[in-house]
Amino acid sequence: MNWHNPVRIQSRSGLLKTIQFEQSFIILADPNAVSSALKIKLEDHWGPQCIAWFNQPYAKSSIESAISLCGLIWPLMMQHPKAALLAIGGGTTLDLAKIIRYRLIDLNFATEVWRSNKLPQQYHRHTLWCAPTTSGTGSEVTPWATLWDLNQQAPEKRSWSQPAGFPELALLDPELTQSCPVNITRDTALDALAHALESIWNTNAHPITRTLAIESAKTLLLYLPQSLDNLTDLHYREKLSHASLLAGLAMSQTQTALAHALSYDLTLNENMPHGHACAIWLPMCMDISSKQDTQVRDALEQIFECSVNQANQKLIDWLNRLEVETRDLRSSPDGKKILRAALTSQRGKNFIGHADEF
Known part of the structure; x- marks a missing residue:
């Protein structure tokens, strides 16, 4: 470590x-x-x-x-x-x-x-x-x-x-974050959530990064919706700031992984904000990685306080409430080709899952 x-x-x-x-x-x-x-x-x-x-x-x-x-x-x-x-x-x-x-x-x-x-x-x-x-x-x-x-x-x-x-x-x-409008508050916090989760399904993860990532993700899942309803509430802003810091510290050791690798094309070609572009892929990445690694499963079950199968749907529902429509590349040959290519990228290589599993 x-x-x-x-x-x-x-x-x-x-x-x-x-x-x-x-x-x-x-x-x-x-x-x-x-x-x-x-x-x-x-x-x-x-x-x-x-x-x-x-x-x-x-x-x-x-x-x-x-x-x-x-x-x-x-x-x-x-x-x-x-x-x-x-x-x-x-x-x-x-x-x-x-x-x-x-x-x-x-x-x-x-x-x-x-x-x-x-x-x-x-x-x-x-x-x-x-x-x-x-x-x-x-x-x-x-x-x-x-x-x-x-x-x-x-x-x-x-x-x-x-x-x-x-x-x-x-x-x-x-x-400093109290003046952030709703879209920036949401998209940047989604980026922090991606940092936390990507630090978990990561080949560079270790006990310290997992601990930081779990606390960060739990905090973001709880407080982001509340902050979006109360944009100037300093208590919620403090919670998001702390969660973002923890995710950043975890990411500073692991780097990011597959969701980030897939996000860049959406930012370039669809002009999608970075955090939103990462969040779209989180449930797919969660599903792939949780089927291949017990430590990933354990961490996700701690975050979502349910079985990993329920956790995936819980994340999809949570993102949908924030008006994020998730995507999955595994349902078509072209999608699988994009997915396999992303796994060979610098960030994709950090992902704990393997292409032969889908």
């Missing part, structure tokens, strides 16, 4: 409005997640330690988005080589920050570096602090970032992953 996660975690409501830092920093923030009033309050609170504030307006963490932001931020980082980067936003903002923190000598080589997922000999790595404004990304406690390569004939999802890619500090402030 292995465990490595160096991220220092601070978590409490109102954290961002009270915390002080020992070094100067540059902010990258999602303007849709941080109101003008909060921005003014934070800038006043931090004073000159906050060197500059950059908005992150992009919907996807694409190569083009990263190029644009690096063109703005890297010159200032060059002037302040000891400055940290504070990312405030959802998964897109946090993932872009993980890329921007690695300042290269020449922006013209950035695309080649990112596509190869290999750093050159010369670069400067800035300290990174992450403050998620959604409960779902898990990016604040993982070392990798999603990078969408859209400007090519066949657009694809890439992963930027470095051994020292973990943020130094995760700042979890549930108050």
Whole structure:
């Protein structure tokens, strides 16, 4: 059993409005997640330690988005080589920050570096602090970032992953999530649920990750529907924030698996939000994996408090109530072909199930 996660975690409501830092920093923030009033309050609170504030307006963490932001931020980082980067936003903002923190000598080589997922000999790595404004990304406690390569004939999802890619500090402030609209609250929490469950039916799972994933999934199943009915209720937001953190910690050790491998095509071709695209496949993945591994069955029965056969239908019903229509690829030859191909992908190889079982 292995465990490595160096991220220092601070978590409490109102954290961002009270915390002080020992070094100067540059902010990258999602303007849709941080109101003008909060921005003014934070800038006043931090004073000159906050060197500059950059908005992150992009919907996807694409190569083009990263190029644009690096063109703005890297010159200032060059002037302040000891400055940290504070990312405030959802998964897109946090993932872009993980890329921007690695300042290269020449922006013209950035695309080649990112596509190869290999750093050159010369670069400067800035300290990174992450403050998620959604409960779902898990990016604040993982070392990798999603990078969408859209400007090519066949657009694809890439992963930027470095051994020292973990943020130094995760700042979890549930108050930041209170302004999330219902669709973002739902879809990001579904992503967290996928992180938890995918950490269970995973070849890299071990007792610690299973324990974290079980608690996370149970919390999300209980509190997400209540939070959707009471969007500004801080108690429910705190529960979702905690569950997202646990799922992120589990995922940081196992990575994701088959549901994520299948989700990327839906995001690219159907413009489906990431969490929704993952959730669609969860019951199918649950059914396949639970038939092949007793530890998976035991964990799922703990989460759903019923037999694994009942658990699968329970999850389908729960997702349907959230207006998520699940899919199953096993009913047609074409579907099985897609499924087998997904199992050979980087994420699919983490899945505990085997293609010869369906």
